[in-house]
Amino acid sequence: xxxxxxxxxxxxxxxxxxxxxxxxxxxxxxxxxxxxxxxxxxxxxxxxxxxxxxxxxxxxxxxxxxxxxxxxxxxxxxxxxxxxxxxxxxxxxxxxxxxxxxxxxxxxxxxxxxxxxxxxxxxxxxxxxxxxxxxxxxxxxxxxxxxxxxxxxxxxxxxxxxxxxxxxxxxxxxxxxxxxxxxxxxxxxxxxxxxxxxxxxxxxxxxxxxxxxxxxxxxxxxxxxxxxxxxxxxxxxxxxxxxxxxxxxxxxxxxxxxxxxxxxxxxxxxxxxxxxxxxxxxxxxxxxxxxxxxxxxxxxxxxxxxxxxxxxxxxxxxxxxxxxxxxxxxxxxxxxxxxxxxxxxxxxxxxxxxxxxxxxxxxxxxxxxxxxxxxxxxxxxxxxxxxxxxxxxxxxxxxxxxxxxxxxxxxxxxxxxxxxxxxxxxxxxxxxxxxxxxxxxxxxxxxxxxxxxxxxxxxxxxxxxxxxxxxxxxxxxxxxxxxxxxxxxxxxxxxxxxxxxxxxxxxxxxxxxxxxxxxxxxxxxxxxxxxxxxxxxxxxxxxxxxxxxxxxxxxxxxxxxxxxxxxxxxxxxxxxxxxx
Amino acid sequence: xxxxxxxxxxxxxxxxxxxxxxxxxxxxxxxxxxxxxxxxxxxxxxxxxxxxxxxxxxxxxxxxxxxxxxxxxxxxxxxxxxxxxxxxxxxxxxxxxxxxxxxxxxxxxxxxxxxxxxxxxxxxxxxxxxxxxxxxxxxxxxxxxxxxxxxxxxxxxxxxxxxxxxxxxxxxxxxxxxxxxxxxxxxxxxxxxxxxxxxxxxxxxxxxxxxxxxxxxxxxxxxxxxxxxxxxxxxxxxxxxxxxxxxxxxxxxxxxxxxxxxxxxxxxxxxxxxxxxxxxxxxxxxxxxxxxxxxxxxxxxxxxxxxxxxxxxxxxxxxxxxxxxxxxxxxxxxxxxxxxxxxxxxxxxxxxxxxxxxxxxxxxxxxxxxxxxxxxxxxxxxxxxxxxxxxxxxxxxxxxxxxxxxxxxxxxxxx
Numbered sequence: 004x005x006x007x008x009x010x011x012x013x014x015x016x017x018x019x020x021x022x023x024x025x026x027x028x029x030x031x032x033x034x035x036x037x038x039x040x041x042x043x044x045x046x047x048x049x050x051x052x053x054x055x056x057x058x059x060x061x062x063x064x065x066x067x068x069x070x071x072x073x074x075x076x077x078x079x080x081x082x083x084x085x086x087x088x089x090x091x092x093x094x095x096x097x098x099x100x101x102x103x104x105x106x107x108x109x110x111x112x113x114x115x116x117x118x119x120x121x122x123x124x125x126x127x128x129x130x131x132x133x134x135x136x137x138x139x140x141x142x143x144x145x146x147x148x149x150x151x152x153x154x155x156x157x158x159x160x161x162x163x164x165x166x167x168x169x170x171x172x173x174x175x176x177x178x179x180x181x182x183x184x185x186x187x188x189x190x191x192x193x194x195x196x197x198x199x200x201x202x203x204x205x206x207x208x209x210x211x212x213x214x215x216x217x218x219x220x221x222x223x224x225x226x227x228x229x230x231x232x233x234x235x236x237x238x239x240x241x242x243x244x245x246x247x248x249x250x251x252x253x254x255x256x257x258x259x260x261x262x263x264x265x266x267x268x269x270x271x272x273x274x275x276x277x278x279x280x281x282x283x284x285x286x287x288x289x290x291x292x293x294x295x296x297x298x299x300x301x302x303x304x305x306x307x308x309x310x311x312x313x314x315x316x317x318x319x320x321x322x323x324x325x326x327x328x329x330x331x332x333x334x335x336x337x338x339x340x341x342x343x344x345x346x347x348x349x350x351x352x353x354x355x356x357x358x359x360x361x362x363x364x365x366x367x368x369x370x371x372x373x374x375x376x377x378x379x380x381x382x383x384x385x386x387x388x389x390x391x392x393x394x395x396x397x398x399x400x401x402x403x404x405x406x407x408x409x410x411x412x413x414x415x416x417x418x419x420x421x422x423x424x425x426x427x428x429x430x431x432x433x434x435x436x437x438x439x440x441x442x443x444x445x446x447x448x449x450x451x452x453x454x455x456x457x458x459x460x461x462x463x464x465x466x467x468x469x470x471x472x473x474x475x476x477x478x479x480x481x482x483x484x485x486x487x488x489x490x491x492x493x494x495x496x497x498x499x500x501x502x503x504x505x506x507x508x509x510x511x512x513x514x515x516x517x518x519x520x521x522x523x524x525x526x527x528x529x530x531x532x533x534x535x536x537x538x539x540x541x542x543x544x545x546x547x548x549x550x551x552x553x554x555x556x557x558x559x560x561x562x563x564x565x566x567x568x569x570x571x572x573x574x575x576x577x578x579x580x581x582x583x
Numbered sequence: 584x585x586x587x588x589x590x591x592x593x594x595x596x597x598x599x600x601x602x603x604x605x606x607x608x609x610x611x612x613x614x615x616x617x618x619x620x621x622x623x624x625x626x627x628x629x630x631x632x633x634x635x636x637x638x639x640x641x642x643x644x645x646x647x648x649x650x651x652x653x654x655x656x657x658x659x660x661x662x663x664x665x666x667x668x669x670x671x672x673x674x675x676x677x678x679x680x681x682x683x684x685x686x687x688x689x690x691x692x693x694x695x696x697x698x699x700x701x702x703x704x705x706x707x708x709x710x711x712x713x714x715x716x717x718x719x720x721x722x723x724x725x726x727x728x729x730x731x732x733x734x735x736x737x738x739x740x741x742x743x744x745x746x747x748x749x750x751x752x753x754x755x756x757x758x759x760x761x762x763x764x765x766x767x768x769x770x771x772x773x774x775x776x777x778x779x780x781x782x783x784x785x786x787x788x789x790x791x792x793x794x795x796x797x798x799x800x801x802x803x804x805x806x807x808x809x810x811x812x813x814x815x816x817x818x819x820x821x822x823x824x825x826x827x828x829x830x831x832x833x834x835x836x837x838x839x840x841x842x843x844x845x846x847x848x849x850x851x852x853x854x855x856x857x858x859x860x861x862x863x864x865x866x867x868x869x870x871x872x873x874x875x876x877x878x879x880x881x882x883x884x885x886x887x888x889x890x891x892x893x894x895x896x897x898x899x900x901x902x903x904x905x906x907x908x909x910x911x912x913x914x915x916x917x918x919x920x921x922x923x924x925x926x927x928x929x930x931x932x933x934x935x936x937x938x939x940x941x942x943x944x945x946x947x948x949x950x951x952x953x954x955x956x957x958x959x960x961x962x963x964x965x966x967x968x969x970x971x972x973x974x975x976x977x978x979x980x981x982x983x984x985x986x987x988x989x990x991x992x993x994x995x996x997x998x
Binding site: 202225246247249257261274286287290292293296313316336340343381383386389441443470475508511512516521525528529533534535537539540541544556 | 647669692702705720723731734738740741747781784785786787789812814818865897946950956963
């Protein structure tokens with residue numbers, strides 16, 4: 004089977020939306036607030052996947068093409084081009100249907116309200132932020148404690164029932180896509196802040212606490228939690244741990260893995276262990292570091308201790324307009340070369356500016372070829388001179404307008420515009436794929452030009468929003484599904500873009516994860532031995548293969564035969580990196 | 584015991600060396616500069632695999648602020664080369680001047696005082712190439728700072744002390760060398776040091792290192808480093824002085840050679856001399872006074888000497904036990920460990936006076952995740968040939984490893 008062309012990356016169909024709040028605490032998970040191009044978006048937002056499915060399934064005119072194409076392991080991959088189903092249609096082998104005794108056992112352990120098996124309820128959990136893939140779980144449980152999670156997992160382990168953990172369901176790679184024969188363990192009832200230890204600058208949380216609520220809880224004490232993914236209003240700390248979430252400020256402050264001190268984890272056999280500890284360098288293997296970013300495949304974090312930082316004394320933010328992304332890229336290079344590590348450098352091209360400005364009125368210049376949002380923070384004595392230097396370097400590299408955020412309100416407006424970028428695409432395009440690739444930052448100019456040319460060749464527009472400081476691109480491929488063949492072209496272009504990233508020495512994903520979305524692209528970056536080593540490690544944690552199975556690593560069922568498909572990484576071919 | 588020594592000069596040679604050892608069922612001790620060979624349990628191995636010929640700076644992508652180097656490259660030499668571009672790998676572990684290598688620092692999960700600002704080696708490594716006990720060569724991560732593709736296998740190797748595999752090449756993210764640095768010296772005891780440290784940790788002065796070293800029951804020296812934009816260092820130095828004054832302490836600024844000498848002396852205090860026993864504790868940062876007090880009491884009871892060096896904002900401290908004999912050293916270690924574990928912390932043995940091993944466990948009470956470590960060890964090194972005994976009872980002791988080897992040689996274990 005031709006692996007690279009048909010089975011690799013699928014761009015994320017639309018995205019999450021800011022300011023969505025899962026108020027109920029149970030059920031009604033974050034429907035990925037998809038399809039923001041449609042006027043009924045606001046209504047759909049509050050009803051999650053279920054309504055969207057109803058729309059998709061029943062009224063093809065509203066959302067055409069959702070005929071439910073099987074994509075292995077029972078996933079109906081909707082929104083995909085027709086007739087390109089992958090692998091055998093059917094269920095994962097070796098797992099039994101859930102027995103009544105099993106359901107009764109969980110119901111008696113968790114209480115009747117915490118175990119859902121009504122088809123209508125189950126359907127609300129059929130997808131996460133990667134809405135193109137949908138699977139209805141056999142059972143949904145809403146445990147309220149570590150003990151209840153362990154009870155559920157022990158029962159699953161005993162019966163060899165697959166399970167998948169889910170936080171807010173904002174993930175963009177299908178990490179929380181349910182298993183058709185399995186249990187979906189939703190952490191929405193575990194949202195307590197367990198301890199705030201200001202003296203030791205740390206906080207201990209249950210996994211369902213939202214990212215932003217961590218910082219809010221200590222805002223009055225001048226502290227905050229650094230990782231700030233764009234979905235921070237709704238996404239949970241548990242999900243952040245699973246995905247090793249970053250955010251705009253990870254350029255200076257790092258990712259989730261740099262900010263989590265300890266985890267209580269229910270392992271796939273139901274054992275409860277602590278990874279990490281009180282001290283920053285726990286003795287032995289860095290199991291905490293290995294778990295963070297493992298996309299829910301090694302266990303379920305039930306208690307998370309995060310590091311808090313003191314708010315920096317000074318923060319300065321500017322928006323710099325440039326004639327083109329190339330000019331903006333030069334500015335980024337100049338800033339980095341000057342030895343400045345800004346808290347964030349974000350870039351938007353003109354299309355992205357148009358979309359964000361229309362969506363939020365953040366005050367971006369509609370006629371700018373590109374804009375940079377640069378934020379510098381730290382001690383006042385350092386911040387002032389660094390900010391002046393950034394201003395000077397922007398002017399020297401061709402900035403046409405510099406707009407300083409005078410205060411917190413203005414800064415918030417600028418960031419609101421940037422954070423809304425994915426959802427805002429609905430303002431300028433009916434449909435779009437979100438991509439997430441990484442390149443060495445110095446290849447920025449070249450890669451953007453090639454993406455532009457590739458878009459022209461495909462007859463499609465590509466909007467670019469990205470974390471320019473660390474080379475993490477989010478090209479958004481715009482298309483209109485009503486136009487015959489356009490979805491296929493868009494999907495192909497999105498895949499070509501991420502392959503270009505790997506070719507340039509980068510990565511298939513900087514923050515959205517592999518999940519179900521990109522597992523078949525893994526052989527682009529890793530050879531059979533690399534993947535076999537990863538699989539060995541996974542098997543040490545989950546020997547039965549029941550914890551979020553069929554994700555992250557490529558499987559023959561989904562991706563075809565892997566061996567022999569590897570081509571050396573270009574840096575390997577150039578002798579920059581080696582493997583013997 | 585006389586060991587065969589192998590010195591692979593390429594990843595391929597390293598793979599062949601491990602595959603060869605696997606074929607003959609021999610156990611392997613991987614070493615770099617040898618500055619941390621005593622950490623953890625004593626290892627008995629048939630073959631020594633010296634990484635120091637894997638010493639090339641493979642790539643320095645200055646504009647991307649990344650570098651790739653052979654695992655055997657000494658950190659000091661790497662820093663020299665990176666420094667020419669105004670960059671550095673933001674690590675300052677104590678063994679740097681004694682030849683500590685990049686791979687050894689990774690395998691030990693080591694860091695120095697500036698861990699406070701930049702993190703440990705685990706926070707700075709973005710990818711690695713490694714060879715497992717059976718010669719399988721793999722890599723994880725990549726050359727970009729932001730990357731979540733696949734499992735971060737490199738993290739498992741951090742702190743593995745040569746028990747899971749051989750790291751042959753390491754990719755790291757770099758930082759710009761700070762424009763200026765200033766260090767303040769404060770004479771105080773551990774209790775006041777901890778109080779001042781708590782203030783410094785949230786101070787707008789944003790120090791990059793806050794260390795204390797001295798007599799756990801008496802006085803010592805605190806070093807506070809601020810670094811960054813040249814124009815800012817003066818104001819931040821004053822801010823530290825003001826904060827110290829608020830605690831009734833006098834902070835004297837050091838610059839230039841005086842500053843460098845103060846940090847050299849501090850690094851020297853961590854390693855320990857021959858005849859000493861060295862152990863490392865991890866605990867909640869605000870427990871430093873209790874941790875220091877417990878060491879003073881344990882040393883007094885066993886009538887040994889003891890000094891303590893602590894990352895005062897981090898919750899990490901290293902003690903040196905001196906004087907008398909192995910039994911007394913073991914008694915101090917055990918007494919201190921009991922107290923620190925009682926506070927929720929850990930104490931691990933780093934080097935020791937001969938004989939201490941027989942009287943005290945090198946690692947202490949196994950963590951709840953020890954079974955997980957064993958499961959990983961079984962998958963990566965099923966015959967327990969890499970650094971057998973290193974993690975003592977946590978992975979199964981040297982004795983068990985020895986038995987496994989004997990059984991293997993006798994052909995009684997199906998491999």
